Amino acid sequence: MSAERRLSPATLVAVAMKRLVAHPEARVQTRGQMSQGIWHRERSQVRVTQARGKYWPVVGHQIEGQTYLYPEEALFLLEIQQLQVLDAEVPMSVQKAFTVMLTHERAVLRYRVYSHLTRLGYKLIRHQPRPSSQPRKRGPTTSPVVGPEAIHAPIKRSKSHALDAPSRLVVPVAETRLLPAGAWPARTRYDVVFQPRPPDGQAEPQSAEPWDLSQISSWSEWKKNRSRMGPINLPSVQEIRVDCETSGRGFYPLDFWSSSVSPAEEKISITRSVADDTSSARSLASGALRTLWMGPVKPMIPARSVHSTRHILELIRIPNRKCNIRDETLIDDRLEAFKIDFDIFLPNVSFKKSRPGLPNFRVIVTSSDESVPKSQSLQSLKESLADSVPLLMGVVGPGNISFFALQDTSLPRIISVG
Amino acid sequence: MEQHVHLPPPDPGAAVKIQMFFGQGLIWNLEDAIEVRTKHRILGSFIGCLPKAPRQVQRFGLPLLLSSEELFVLLKEKVAVLLEYQDLSLKPNPDQAAEFMKYLEDSFQGQIKASHEDKIQNIKENLSTILDGKRKKALSSGKAIADIREESVFQDEISKLKPLPEDHMAVQTFIEEIWQGRSKIVPDWNFPTTSMERLRSQAFYLLWQEGFHLTDGDKFGGDFLVYNGSPQDHHARFIVVCLSKQPEDLSPNEVAAKYRLGTTVKKTVLLAFFSPNEPNQVLFQSVESSNSNLK
Numbered sequence: 001m002s003a004e005r006r007l008s009p010a011t012l013v014a015v016a017m018k019r020l021v022a023h024p025e026a027r028v029q030t031r032g033q034m035s036q037g038i039w040h041r042e043r044s045q046v047r048v049t050q051a052r053g054k055y056w057p058v059v060g061h062q063i064e065g066q067t068y069l070y071p072e073e074a075l076f077l078l079e080i081q082q083l084q085v086l087d088a089e090v091p092m093s094v095q096k097a098f099t100v101m102l103t104h105e106r107a108v109l110r111y112r113v114y115s116h117l118t119r120l121g122y123k124l125i126r127h128q129p130r131p132s133s134q135p136r137k138r139g140p141t142t143s144p145v146v147g148p149e150a151i152h153a154p155i156k157r158s159k160s161h162a163l164d165a166p167s168r169l170v171v172p173v174a175e176t177r178l179l180p181a182g183a184w185p186a187r188t189r190y191d192v193v194f195q196p197r198p199p200d201g202q203a204e205p206q207s208a209e210p211w212d213l214s215q216i217s218s219w220s221e222w223k224k225n226r227s228r229m230g231p232i233n234l235p236s237v238q239e240i241r242v243d244c245e246t247s248g249r250g251f252y253p254l255d256f257w258s259s260s261v262s263p264a265e266e267k268i269s270i271t272r273s274v275a276d277d278t279s280s281a282r283s284l285a286s287g288a289l290r291t292l293w294m295g296p297v298k299p300m301i302p303a304r305s306v307h308s309t310r311h312i313l314e315l316i317r318i319p320n321r322k323c324n325i326r327d328e329t330l331i332d333d334r335l336e337a338f339k340i341d342f343d344i345f346l347p348n349v350s351f352k353k354s355r356p357g358l359p360n361f362r363v364i365v366t367s368s369d370e371s372v373p374k375s376q377s378l379q380s381l382k383e384s385l386a387d388s389v390p391l392l393m394g395v396v397g398p399g400n401i402s403f404f405a406l407q408d409t410s411l412p413r414i415i416s417v418g
Numbered sequence: 419m420e421q422h423v424h425l426p427p428p429d430p431g432a433a434v435k436i437q438m439f440f441g442q443g444l445i446w447n448l449e450d451a452i453e454v455r456t457k458h459r460i461l462g463s464f465i466g467c468l469p470k471a472p473r474q475v476q477r478f479g480l481p482l483l484l485s486s487e488e489l490f491v492l493l494k495e496k497v498a499v500l501l502e503y504q505d506l507s508l509k510p511n512p513d514q515a516a517e518f519m520k521y522l523e524d525s526f527q528g529q530i531k532a533s534h535e536d537k538i539q540n541i542k543e544n545l546s547t548i549l550d551g552k553r554k555k556a557l558s559s560g561k562a563i564a565d566i567r568e569e570s571v572f573q574d575e576i577s578k579l580k581p582l583p584e585d586h587m588a589v590q591t592f593i594e595e596i597w598q599g600r601s602k603i604v605p606d607w608n609f610p611t612t613s614m615e616r617l618r619s620q621a622f623y624l625l626w627q628e629g630f631h632l633t634d635g636d637k638f639g640g641d642f643l644v645y646n647g648s649p650q651d652h653h654a655r656f657i658v659v660c661l662s663k664q665p666e667d668l669s670p671n672e673v674a675a676k677y678r679l680g681t682t683v684k685k686t687v688l689l690a691f692f693s694p695n696e697p698n699q700v701l702f703q704s705v706e707s708s709n710s711n712l713k
Contacts (some may be wrong), residue, residue: 004447004448004592004593004594004596006592008528008591009524009525009526009527009528009531009532010527010529010532012525012529012532012538012590013532013533013536013582013588014527014532016586016588017533017536017586023448024478025448025468025469025479025593025646026469026590027469027590027591027592027593028562028585028589028590028591029588029591030585030587030588030589030591031584031585031586031587031588031589032585033584034589039482069569074466078591079466079469079472080467080472081469081591084591086635087509087510088509088510088515089515089518089519090510090514090515090518091520091589091591093591093593093594093595093596094446094466094480094509094592094593094594095437095444095481095506095592095593095594095595096479096506096507096595098439098444099437099506099507100506102505104440105440105441108439108440116466116475119467119472119473119475120472120474120475121471121473152532204472213506230578299618319500322504331539368636395636397634397636397637398442398463398483398485398634398636399463399633399634399636399637400636400637401465402637416470
């Protein structure tokens with residue numbers, strides 16, 4: 001084995017002037033086209049002393065007013081002869097730079113992915129977590145089914161506006177037009193039960209007076225006046241049960257009952273019960289399909305309130321919530337290992353270091369002999385990101401690097417009838 | 419036949435020097451890399467940027483990365499020695515720095531001289547063209563042609579030459595470090611340790627001894643790819659899959675998966691496993707379909 005040849009000055013001049021083609025492995029570059037930097041041992045970064053060339057819109061960052069390069073950026077620029085890294089005024093060789101800048105196995109994998117993608121033209125920066133996004137706005141509140149028409153019991157307005165005992169609102173319904181949309185068939189009355197949470201340390205809730213709704217005679221008045229009545233202290237309310245009959249969805253948000261919106265997501269449960277003796281109920285009971293409407297078990301959705309199969313499926317859809325089961329077998333012990341390494345921007349995307357914007361891809365670097373991430377880890381990682389940027393796994397093998405996308409997919413709903 | 423699992427003691431006189439790098443090896447010297455690949459049929463993979471063509475990912479340059487199994491073979495055959503370079507991460511000492519500065523200065527001076535001579539040569543070659551141009555100019559401006567003499571024009575042009583500025587100096591970025599300093603032979607490299615590592619290294623070694631070329635099998639979901647000749651000229655013939663259990667313990671689904679893996683890409687899947695009877699003996703079994711006439 002002989003040491004690497006030092007090219008003679010005449011050869012260097014000839015190569016620089018392109019009159020001679022050097023060996024493919026020889027790196028010869030004119031000084032004026034190279035940037036200069038100094039290896040900073042404590043920071044494990046390169047402090048830039050002279051910036052030349054076209055890479056600076058992407059690489060480099062400021063520390064205390066000076067430009068620094070991360071090891072992967074510096075090593076790449078060194079490999080493509082755009083940078084000289086000096087250590088005690090002596091430029092580093094590629095071997096020395098590899099040894100000094102890649103100090104653990106993961107750094108080598110990361111560098112290989114960085115080099116691979118940058119050579120293809122992508123712009124890579126170290127992953128920047130998004131600032132914590134605003135909590136998702138709640139969807140529009142659906143029109144509630146019930147509204148008080150008349151009130152029976154007086155209300156006690158306590159200072160804390162808390163309800164300490166179940167309050168029963170019995171609301172007689174005189175005319176169906178006073179009902180909000182979606183309530184069918186009409187009932188003569190609705191029972192609204194507020195079931196408060198027992199105060200800490202007590203098993204049974206204490207008794208107290210229910211709300212006074214004597215002044216409210218119609219649904220619109222209820223809406224106008226509910227702010228005057230004060231908000232329910234929602235954390236103290238465990239459940240609000242509304243007995244009624246409805247053709248719409250069975251769940252209504254608690255903010256219907258209060259002017260202050262609570263972040264809690266308790267829902268009012270609607271219990272379906274037998275229809276009272278209203279005219280509609282009578283017509284059903286005597287019509288052609290009367291057997292359906294007799295007895296304790298009835299159709300959930302009356303036929304005249306829907307117009308297509310898709311509508312029916314919408315109405316009976318289970319709320320679309322992601323599975324929150326914390327199955328221990330689905331969680332990686334080494335959640336550390338699945339950190340996102342780089343944000344990737346397409347070559348033709350305008351990129352500003354000060355405000356990079358949302359990347360086109362994100363990549364997690366891993367080795368080909370490591371295991372595939374468990375689904376729960378990926379899920380929690382994606383949820384913490386809360387955007388739709390595709391997540392890639394860059395799998396580094398001895399000979400090549402492959403990229404896999406682990407994406408959510410939704411199965412289409414096929415409706416073949418109606 | 420007893421198969422040696424353990425490596426022989428390292429031979430400092432071995433020609434090829436390999437830098438130990440997180441369980442794998444790096445070769446930085448071009449001649450060593452060529453020797454290992456051509457003479458010893460150990461292919462490794464290049465992972466660096468090729469200076470001539472940095473903006474592509476089809477062809478790579480030094481360093482040559484060697485997998486653990488490849489290192490195993492090279493050490494067993496006493497062709498190479500594994501080294502750790504302790505001084506590589508240190509700052510160059512003042513003597514080394516001075517030596518390098520001298521080299522740079524000498525190179526710069528040499529380049530000034532070489533480029534000067536180059537330019538003189540250039541003028542010599544183009545002198546007739548220059549003279550023609552000057553004569554034409556003299557004609558149009560009314561000066562006498564006789565005044566334009568070859569020798570004076572030549573000296574005139576030379577005097578106009580400026581020395582090579584520092585910015586134009588050509589710099590060579592070295593691949594290999596010139597001061598490798600104290601290099602320590604990696605004693606007792608702890609490989610193979612686990613049973614799967616032993617299986618892989620033994621399987622690799624046996625197939626290598628048979629004369630095949632082997633590379634990593636990532637692309638096809640296997641452990642190795644086996645070629646009859648150089649991968650540049652041949653397609654892979656086998657995909658080797660190392661099993662921690664016996665082939666008969668594979669479920670029919672697994673066998674079908676392995677079989678399909680091979681047939682879709684026109685290769686034979688070779689299952690490698692330890693013999694149940696003799697420890698440390700590696701057996702191979704291929705998975706092929708039988709052209710039976712059961713219809």
